[in-house]
Structure formats: structure tokens, C-alpha cells
Amino acid sequence: MPKIDLDSVAQTNRTTYPMPFAAEMGRRHYRRLGAAAGLTEIGVSQVVLEPGAVSSQRHWHEGLDEFVVVLEGEAMLVEDDRETLLGPGDCAAFPKDVANGHHLVNRSDRPCTFLAIDNRRGEGDCHYPDADLHWDQANQHYTHKDGTPY
Amino acid sequence: MPKIDLDSVAQTNRTTYPMPFAAEMGRRHYRRLGAAAGLTEIGVSQVVLEPGAVSSQRHWHEGLDEFVVVLEGEAMLVEDDRETLLGPGDCAAFPKDVANGHHLVNRSDRPCTFLAIDNRRGEGDCHYPDADLHWDQANQHYTHKDGTPY
Numbered sequence: 001m002p003k004i005d006l007d008s009v010a011q012t013n014r015t016t017y018p019m020p021f022a023a024e025m026g027r028r029h030y031r032r033l034g035a036a037a038g039l040t041e042i043g044v045s046q047v048v049l050e051p052g053a054v055s056s057q058r059h060w061h062e063g064l065d066e067f068v069v070v071l072e073g074e075a076m077l078v079e080d081d082r083e084t085l086l087g088p089g090d091c092a093a094f095p096k097d098v099a100n101g102h103h104l105v106n107r108s109d110r111p112c113t114f115l116a117i118d119n120r121r122g123e124g125d126c127h128y129p130d131a132d133l134h135w136d137q138a139n140q141h142y143t144h145k146d147g148t149p150y
Numbered sequence: 151m152p153k154i155d156l157d158s159v160a161q162t163n164r165t166t167y168p169m170p171f172a173a174e175m176g177r178r179h180y181r182r183l184g185a186a187a188g189l190t191e192i193g194v195s196q197v198v199l200e201p202g203a204v205s206s207q208r209h210w211h212e213g214l215d216e217f218v219v220v221l222e223g224e225a226m227l228v229e230d231d232r233e234t235l236l237g238p239g240d241c242a243a244f245p246k247d248v249a250n251g252h253h254l255v256n257r258s259d260r261p262c263t264f265l266a267i268d269n270r271r272g273e274g275d276c277h278y279p280d281a282d283l284h285w286d287q288a289n290q291h292y293t294h295k296d297g298t299p300y
Binding site for chain 2: 038077084122
């Protein structure tokens with residue numbers, strides 16, 4: 001059945017970040033819609049940000065194109081050099097290997113729901129300009145900026 | 151600027167279908183948002199179906215995962231064995247190489263806007279169960295079902 005019963009897909013606030021960054025992610029909830037529907041080439045997640053939540057640490061990927069579309073509520077898109085409010089129907093794209101850290105922050109008093117899409121098989125490190133954090137793709141783990149593992 | 155100025159992206163109703171199928175596509179309008187924003191790994195199109203329009207010939211891809219989310223209005227998702235009405239926020243996914251022909255048909259009296267997403271580098275033939283039409287990926291052209299080119 002190609003139409004996705006959204007409520008039937010398990011929602012989680014799990015994160016793979018090490019502490020202390022993991023502690024900031026509890027108010028971000030997501031459903032892996034694409035995987036639940038059998039997609040293997042693209043990742044699609046429905047993400048709900050409670051008031052005060054962030055979508056991730058601000059980051060950019062070497063190997064993943066990312067695209068977001070807001071479905072309900074509002075969130076601030078925070079980049080290296082600007083902030084832009086996104087509301088329902090607004091879209092933003094982040095081509096792979098463009099060094100512009102980005103995330104969404106819900107500074108409103110209502111939940112914000114958006115879809116986050118990427119090419120899930122894409123490989124490459126992930127960079128976090130605000131945090132002492134780096135994703136080391138070759139070794140499949142997070143490190144400090146100096147390369148020492150968490 | 152990652153936020154996409156939707157109105158700045160050229161809208162077209164172009165189709166690569168041969169006649170007579172091309173003649174059915176004039177009321178489908180689309181903007182290639184992903185390409186306009188520099189994405190190379192995923193394709194994202196904003197599609198507007200006027201009343202009576204179809205999103206495509208009913209089809210399935212050997213090599214493309216597809217995902218749609220409705221943003222405004224309603225459209226009927228037509229598959230091999232069922233029809234399902236999709237409205238704002240509804241999502242549907244079509245894993246690659248699953249032989250279930252699908253398209254969206256706007257049977258309402260208002261436009262329907264949706265996003266269509268795929269892994270744009272995916273390769274493979276495309277099958278059209280209702281039409282004497284086949285996409286031959288190796289030769290990069292449409293053929294009749296018997297293999298003769300249009």
C-alpha cells in the first residue's frame with residue numbers, strides 16, 4: 001500500500017550523538033517513513049520539533065544531498081551567515097559538500113512538523129561548526145575535532 | 151541561500167512522452183526544485199495538477215525510488231488494484247522495481263500541489279501498464295511494447 005499510514009510508523013527521539021550533544025535532542029521526534037515503506041535509495045523522515053527543539057547539531061554533509069519541506073508550524077533555519085524563518089510549504093535544499101552548517105530550531109510555542117529527505121546511500125564525513133564533534137565515515141564513529149573518538 | 155524561492159524556479163509543462171501520450175500532459179505543471187538548488191543526488195519537483203490533470207502515465211520504475219507528499223488540494227492515487235484519495239500532508243512511497251503502476255489524477259475542481267522526490271541518478275527501464283509505451287534505459291528512448299521506437 002503506497003499511501004503511508006503515518007501513525008503506524010514508529011516515532012522515536014533516539015540519537016546517535018555522544019553526550020553532551022545527545023542531551024539536546026529529546027524534543028526532536030521522528031519517523032523513518034522511507035525505510036518503513038521499503039525505500040532503499042532515498043531517506044524520508046517526518047520530524048516533529050517540540051517548542052525549543054533543534055533538528056540536529058548544525059552540520060553539513062560531504063556526501064548527502066538534503067532537502068526539507070515544512071508541513072505544519074514554523075522553524076528557524078540557521079546557517080553559517082543567516083537565519084530564515086520557514087513556514088508551511090517552505091522548502092530548503094542543502095547540496096552535498098557545500099560547507100554551510102545548517103539546522104532547524106523551533107523558537108515558536110507550537111510543534112513544527114517537516115519532512116527531511118536525503119540520498120541515504122551517500123557516504124562522507126559530517127562537519128559540525130558549532131560543536132566539538134565530527135562524523136568519521138571511514139571508521140563509522142563520532143570524534144572530537146582533534147580526531148580522538150568519543 | 152538554501153531556502154528556495156519557489157516562484158523564481160521556472161515552471162513548465164514540458165513532457166518527453168511521444169504522442170499521443172504527450173497530449174495528455176498539458177495541465178501538469180512542474181518546477182525542478184532540487185536541480186535549481188544544486189542537488190545532484192536527489193530529484194525534487196513541485197508539481198501542480200490542474201483539475202483533470204494526471205501526474206504521468208501510470209508507471210513503475212526499475213531503478214527509481216519515488217516519494218510524494220501532497221501540499222495543497224487533493225488527488226487520487228491510482229494503482230494496479232486500488233484508488234486512494236490523498237490530501238494535504240498525505241505521503242506515498244513507491245520502492246524501485248516493485249511492479250505496481252501508479253500515478254496521481256486530479257478529479258477535483260481545485261489545483262493540487264505535491265512534491266515528487268526520487269533518486270535522480272537511478273537507472274533502469276520504466277513500465278507503463280495502461281499504455282503502449284516503454285522507457286528503454288539502455289537506448290535512452292521510448293518504445294512501443296513490442297520494442298519498436300517511437
